[in-house]
Amino acid sequence: MREFLSPVEIFFRKYFPKRMDGYKNIQVQFKSKNGIEIGGPTYSFGSRGFLPIYKVIKSLDNVNFSSNTIWEGDLTEGQHFKFGNKIGKQYIKEANNLNGIIDSKYDFLISSHNIEHLANPLNTIQEWKRVVKPGGYFLFILPNKEGTFDHKRPVTTIDHLINDLNKKTTEDDQTHFEEVLALHDLSIDPGGLNYEDFKQRTLKNIENRCVHHHVFDLDLLEKIALVSNIQIIQIEKFSKIHLVLLGKNNK
Numbered sequence: 707m708r709e710f711l712s713p714v715e716i717f718f719r720k721y722f723p724k725r726m727d728g729y730k731n732i733q734v735q736f737k738s739k740n741g742i743e744i745g746g747p748t749y750s751f752g753s754r755g756f757l758p759i760y761k762v763i764k765s766l767d768n769v770n771f772s773s774n775t776i777w778e779g780d781l782t783e784g785q786h787f788k789f790g791n792k793i794g795k796q797y798i799k800e801a802n803n804l805n806g807i808i809d810s811k812y813d814f815l816i817s818s819h820n821i822e823h824l825a826n827p828l829n830t831i832q833e834w835k836r837v838v839k840p841g842g843y844f845l846f847i848l849p850n851k852e853g854t855f856d857h858k859r860p861v862t863t864i865d866h867l868i869n870d871l872n873k874k875t876t877e878d879d880q881t882h883f884e885e886v887l888a889l890h891d892l893s894i895d896p897g898g899l900n901y902e903d904f905k906q907r908t909l910k911n912i913e914n915r916c917v918h919h920h921v922f923d924l925d926l927l928e929k930i931a932l933v934s935n936i937q938i939i940q941i942e943k944f945s946k947i948h949l950v951l952l953g954k955n956n957k
Contacts, residue, residue, distance in 0.1 A: 739813035760790035853946025
């Protein structure tokens with residue numbers, strides 16, 4: 707799902723793009739390969755982003771949960787996904803159910819600021835592993851709680867995520883809504899909502915998927931990779947708001 711950037715940030719990044727250290731080494735893993743993105747397109751993967759991989763990959767399909775999202779507006783399934791100056795296939799599917807996409811179809815899967823919107827991320831990552839070839843790559847960007855509106859919330863435990871997996875928690879889960887409504891820092895939320903509008907949006911999450919079900923730090927991200935049998939190649943913070951994981955699909 708797309709990052710929220712202010713007009714000033716967009717203008718500044720246009721002329722002075724920030725780059726993650728070693729981004730060229732990450733580009734090598736995706737050069738001339740075929741992949742899928744969950745929740746794109748993503749500014750960070752574009753030519754002015756901190757991980758500009760769109761320009762080096764061969765092809766990219768995309769998955770969004772609905773034909774209308776708060777981030778992208780109206781979407782149509784088919785050959786309509788624009789990333790950089792290229793076009794891929796747009797799927798309208800739940801991230802945890804990529805039914806119709808064959809096993810081991812893709813060389814890689816990328817996703818930015820999406821996993822926090824999943825009620826059952828471990829289950830969803832297992833589905834993502836299904837469509838990626840053994841030895842293929844994952845590139846995940848997640849919000850770092852320290853620099854986001856989640857900074858007052860506790861980091862989710864890996865035991866909680868494993869429990870969600872075992873209980874087969876579904877996307878209509880409201881377990882964390884009380885915590886979100888109490889501790890979400892609206893003063894730095896780019897949505898600009900007052901509390902009552904924010905509450906209504908939260909309660910309608912199954913329609914809009916704006917809620918951050920879970921809260922992450924590097925330690926939790928590392929544990930997610932371990933439980934999901936993803937070999938970590940690189941894991942780090944970038945700026946105050948991003949956690950980045952590059953991993954390999956062990957099966």
